[in-house]
Amino acid sequence: MSQATAVAEPPVVDIRFEQELADAIVGAWAEDTQKAYMIAPDKILAVLRHLRDVEGYDFLSNLTCVDYKGYGGKLRNDVSERLEVVYRLYSTRIGGGPISLHVRVPQDETVPSATAVFPGANLQEREVYDLFGVKFDGHPNLRRILLWDGFNGHPMRKDWQEAYYEEDVKPFRSRHPKGEYAFHEDKLPWAKNTTYPTGWDPDSWQQPVAYVPVSQAPHHENEPHLDTESIVVNLGPHHPSTHGVFRMLTRVEGETILALEPEMGYLHRNHEKIGERNTWLMNMPFTDRLDYLNSMSNNWSYALAVEKLAGIEVPERAEYLRVIMAEFGRIVNHAWSIGFILNDLGALQTPALYAIEEREMILDLFEAVSGARLMCNYMRFGGVVRDLPAGWHEQATYLANDRLPRALDELDRLLTENEILKARGRGVGYLSVEDLISLSVSGPMIRAGGLAYDIRKAEPYGIYDRFDFDIPTLPNSDIYDRYYIRLLEARESVRILQQALRDIPEGEILGGKGGYTLRAPEGEVYSRLEAPKGELGFYLVSDGKTTPWRYHVRSPSYINLNALGPMSVGYKIADAIVILGAIDIVLGEVDR
Amino acid sequence: MFGTGLLKGLGVTLKHAMDTFNDDREAVPDRYRGSLELGDNRRVIQQPIDQEGLLTIQYPEEKRLLPERFRYIPMLIWDSEKHEDRCTACGICAKVCPPQCIWIVRDSDENGKPVTRASEFYIDAAVCMSCSFCVEFCPFDAIKMNHDYELAVYDRYPQLVYDMEELTVPLEYYAALWPTQYDEEQTRRREEEEQKRRQAEEKARRVATKNAAAKEPTAAGPKRSAAELQKLARERAAQRKTQTADGDKSGDDAAAAKKARMEELKRKAQERARQRKLESGE
Ligand code: SF4
Ligand code: SF4
Numbered sequence: 001m002s003q004a005t006a007v008a009e010p011p012v013v014d015i016r017f018e019q020e021l022a023d024a025i026v027g028a029w030a031e032d033t034q035k036a037y038m039i040a041p042d043k044i045l046a047v048l049r050h051l052r053d054v055e056g057y058d059f060l061s062n063l064t065c066v067d068y069k070g071y072g073g074k075l076r077n078d079v080s081e082r083l084e085v086v087y088r089l090y091s092t093r094i095g096g097g098p099i100s101l102h103v104r105v106p107q108d109e110t111v112p113s114a115t116a117v118f119p120g121a122n123l124q125e126r127e128v129y130d131l132f133g134v135k136f137d138g139h140p141n142l143r144r145i146l147l148w149d150g151f152n153g154h155p156m157r158k159d160w161q162e163a164y165y166e167e168d169v170k171p172f173r174s175r176h177p178k179g180e181y182a183f184h185e186d187k188l189p190w191a192k193n194t195t196y197p198t199g200w201d202p203d204s205w206q207q208p209v210a211y212v213p214v215s216q217a218p219h220h221e222n223e224p225h226l227d228t229e230s231i232v233v234n235l236g237p238h239h240p241s242t243h244g245v246f247r248m249l250t251r252v253e254g255e256t257i258l259a260l261e262p263e264m265g266y267l268h269r270n271h272e273k274i275g276e277r278n279t280w281l282m283n284m285p286f287t288d289r290l291d292y293l294n295s296m297s298n299n300w301s302y303a304l305a306v307e308k309l310a311g312i313e314v315p316e317r318a319e320y321l322r323v324i325m326a327e328f329g330r331i332v333n334h335a336w337s338i339g340f341i342l343n344d345l346g347a348l349q350t351p352a353l354y355a356i357e358e359r360e361m362i363l364d365l366f367e368a369v370s371g372a373r374l375m376c377n378y379m380r381f382g383g384v385v386r387d388l389p390a391g392w393h394e395q396a397t398y399l400a401n402d403r404l405p406r407a408l409d410e411l412d413r414l415l416t417e418n419e420i421l422k423a424r425g426r427g428v429g430y431l432s433v434e435d436l437i438s439l440s441v442s443g444p445m446i447r448a449g450g451l452a453y454d455i456r457k458a459e460p461y462g463i464y465d466r467f468d469f470d471i472p473t474l475p476n477s478d479i480y481d482r483y484y485i486r487l488l489e490a491r492e493s494v495r496i497l498q499q500a501l502r503d504i505p506e507g508e509i510l511g512g513k514g515g516y517t518l519r520a521p522e523g524e525v526y527s528r529l530e531a532p533k534g535e536l537g538f539y540l541v542s543d544g545k546t547t548p549w550r551y552h553v554r555s556p557s558y559i560n561l562n563a564l565g566p567m568s569v570g571y572k573i574a575d576a577i578v579i580l581g582a583i584d585i586v587l588g589e590v591d592r
Numbered sequence: 593m594f595g596t597g598l599l600k601g602l603g604v605t606l607k608h609a610m611d612t613f614n615d616d617r618e619a620v621p622d623r624y625r626g627s628l629e630l631g632d633n634r635r636v637i638q639q640p641i642d643q644e645g646l647l648t649i650q651y652p653e654e655k656r657l658l659p660e661r662f663r664y665i666p667m668l669i670w671d672s673e674k675h676e677d678r679c680t681a682c683g684i685c686a687k688v689c690p691p692q693c694i695w696i697v698r699d700s701d702e703n704g705k706p707v708t709r710a711s712e713f714y715i716d717a718a719v720c721m722s723c724s725f726c727v728e729f730c731p732f733d734a735i736k737m738n739h740d741y742e743l744a745v746y747d748r749y750p751q752l753v754y755d756m757e758e759l760t761v762p763l764e765y766y767a768a769l770w771p772t773q774y775d776e777e778q779t780r781r782r783e784e785e786e787q788k789r790r791q792a793e794e795k796a797r798r799v800a801t802k803n804a805a806a807k808e809p810t811a812a813g814p815k816r817s818a819a820e821l822q823k824l825a826r827e828r829a830a831q832r833k834t835q836t837a838d839g840d841k842s843g844d845d846a847a848a849a850k851k852a853r854m855e856e857l858k859r860k861a862q863e864r865a866r867q868r869k870l871e872s873g874e
Contacts, residue, residue, distance in 0.1 A: 171689075171692065174695075175686040175689075175695055175696065177681065177706065179694070179712075181695045181712075183750075185749075278690060282725075354608070360639065361639070364639065364641075368661065370661065371662055371663040372662075372663060372722065375721070377723050389660070389661070398641060410604055413604055414600075417600060417601075419594060420598070516688045516729060
């Protein structure tokens with residue numbers, strides 16, 4: 001517990017920029033919702049540097065882009081640029097709310113890359129390049145990331161239409177009242193919808209074997225006397241250690257990793273494009289499919305964002321129910337993650353099966369209350385959809401007070417002092433917490449590096465300020481601590497559960513006006529919560545219609561992968577498996 | 593001392609192994625407590641929340657007892673009391689469905705005027721994401737979530753595109769799957785109907801007194817009494833049945849098949865209700 005707990009303080013809203021930066025701010029966007037500074041493109045790096053070094057905004061949380069072509073709102077009447085890159089910065093030292101920056105992308109569709117100031121912008125800028133076609137000047141590795149090189153166009157642009165495109169927004173008119181069913185695949189048979197970028201020949205294309213930084217890895221740096229040659233080893237995409245379809249490209253010398261680069265997108269379904277065709281409420285069950293181990297947290301995060309945008313109140317009982325579900329979810333997630341860290345270390349199945357014993361009971365509870373074990377779809381704007389069934393509260397109380405503490409103790413006894421785990425985990429995958437933060441890593445990983453930053457305390461949402469719980473930290477920032485921090489966090493979740501189940505009041509579970517006809521007022525919002533894997537945020541832009549204009553997910557699994565390469569360099573290739581395991585990713589959320 | 597951590601861990605696994613071993617030698621192992629024996633090694637398992645040790649459900653002989661709120665694919669309700677489909681083809685479910693997998697054709701009368709019933713109703717079960725929005729927003733309690741999850745077929749089309757006939761189940765089936773919710777709903781529906789009836793009576797009385805005062809029956813008489821309306825609905829339903837039977841060459845066969853299906857579903861529903869009773873009795 002090396003550093004003081006970061007607690008909420010009033011956010012610094014007005015930044016006093018130094019004289020030479022004064023002209024960097026060219027305006028603001030949507031004053032009524034969340035304040036956002038409009039920054040001149042050539043000044044953005046200076047502003048970011050100033051915010052990081054002088055104001056203490058050291059965490060680049062969210063970076064994405066909005067395409068305003070055809071925007072129907074009133075707030076952007078006289079603006080000619082269609083693309084806008086948006087940044088959200090937080091401070092891990094003072095806590096509190098974000099600083100929002102916007103940059104209007106100039107005609108040549110190029111803006112300076114933020115990677116020079118925040119290396120964590122790496123993956124997010126690549127995503128923007130891939131999906132919007134905005135180029136980032138100075139980015140070390142600007143390639144497509146979720147889609148392959150032969151993909152035609154940039155799908156998040158408003159004028160890009162997918163195969164089976166029907167209409168811009170749902171509901172589609174063909175469904176009622178004359179809804180003759182038509183077999184989708186008949187409308188557009190496979191291979192007739194394939195197009196390639198101009199000048200692109202699929203037959204002559206070969207996937208590059210080694211990318212930057214793999215191709216630029218230093219040779220023989222550590223052991224110049226050795227006359228060996230470094231080789232490229234490919235792990236995945238189909239490999240049990242990668243937790244899904246995920247690929248790691250490594251350059252190794254002997255068994256030591258010189259460079260490692262993640263490759264992803266195999267599960268990409270353009271969740272965000274679907275989200276912009278959907279009505280506000282329709283997105284709720286889609287969020288279940290992001291991190292499918294934690295649908296409760298996903299639901300909640302999306303609901304929070306929309307509630308903030310539309311000003312919807314949540315009744316007391318629903319707040320408690322949300323906390324209960326999210327904390328049960330956290331225990332499930334951490335138990336699962338511990339089991340699989342051990343799996344990746346070679347302790348096949350026994351720890352994993354022991355760890356998920358109680359998971360079954362929790363999932364049974366989820367099913368009893370929501371109707372599904374994983375795809376809960378439980379929350380709505382303004383509360384939750386169903387109240388607890390008879391007997392639920394007693395069972396949950398038994399779990400929280402009796403069974404879960406016992407199970408966590410047993411897991412502790414089984415694993416924590418195990419000499420093999422210590423030998424494999426101590427000192428492996430080290431990265432200093434400062435590096436982790438500059439790489440935009442969030443969640444258990446930074447707490448295992450000694451920084452007590454947890455959104456539940458730093459910027460409390462829901463009713464977390466009412467509960468008595470601690471933020472555990474561990475000092476070493478290695479695999480072993482990343483295992484143990486999850487056990488400690490699960491214990492804190494049990495504490496929260498005990499209090500929430502004790503205090504939950506009777507009453508309404510769904511308030512407000514957030515039904516299926518919701519029209520959110522014009523504006524933008526970014527809202528985040530502490531999901532089990534890190535900071536899960538939703539960035540939404542509304543032009544006042546029934547569908548979001550922009551729907552973006554800041555997914556912790558994806559952004560935490562920024563650290564995978566830097567963390568693996570210098571360790572053995574067998575360690576890379578567990579270094580990945582200890583980041584705890586779910587590919588549904590990485591690839592979206 | 594080096595190795596104590598390992599030994600401690602092994603102690604935990606040994607305890608687990610012994611627990612399971614001992615439990616297995618019981619006449620009724622812990623994990624079958626509270627489950628329903630169907631004979632022949634077939635069981636419906638409800639894992640007790642305080643059960644220790646790992647549990648493997650030997651599917652398909654053994655199955656889990658599903659909670660009432662379990663949602664899978666929607667089903668349409670045939671009101672067996674009123675002998676009509678509850679669905680009025682209002683289209684709300686098709687509008688709220690997130691993946692847009694509901695297709696509804698609204699029926700029309702001889703003059704081409706739309707009427708409040710569906711002539712066709714499809715759900716593409718391969719696309720349905722089991723979100724249950726259609727159920728939440730249907731104003732007529734006409735669509736509910738089915739619990740039947742054994743839907744595997746060889747082809748997506750047309751097998752997984754369910755038509756109205758495949759989707760429709762009798763009210764009793766729903767009542768057996770969702771007993772608590774069904775009871776609540778029935779109470780609410782009865783109250784609403786009662787209120788409607790009273791309002792209609794009230795209105796009829798007012799009209800009658802007004803007419804009596806005017807000493808002249810109005811020719812238009814747009815409002816029919818509830819009883820009349822019901823009679824009309826019954827007639828229409830009967831008419832529709834004969835129509836479909838006429839329209840289809842194998843109409844008799846189809847009707848018979850539908851009837852058989854309904855009977856089968858009813859039987860299943862009764863069985864399930866019995867199981868539930870048995871289980872709650874224990
Ligand atoms: S099922 Fe319900 S919501 Fe759907 S069309 Fe029928 S009555 Fe309307
Ligand atoms: S359950 Fe959801 S996805 Fe399935 S038909 Fe109903 S609304 Fe559509």
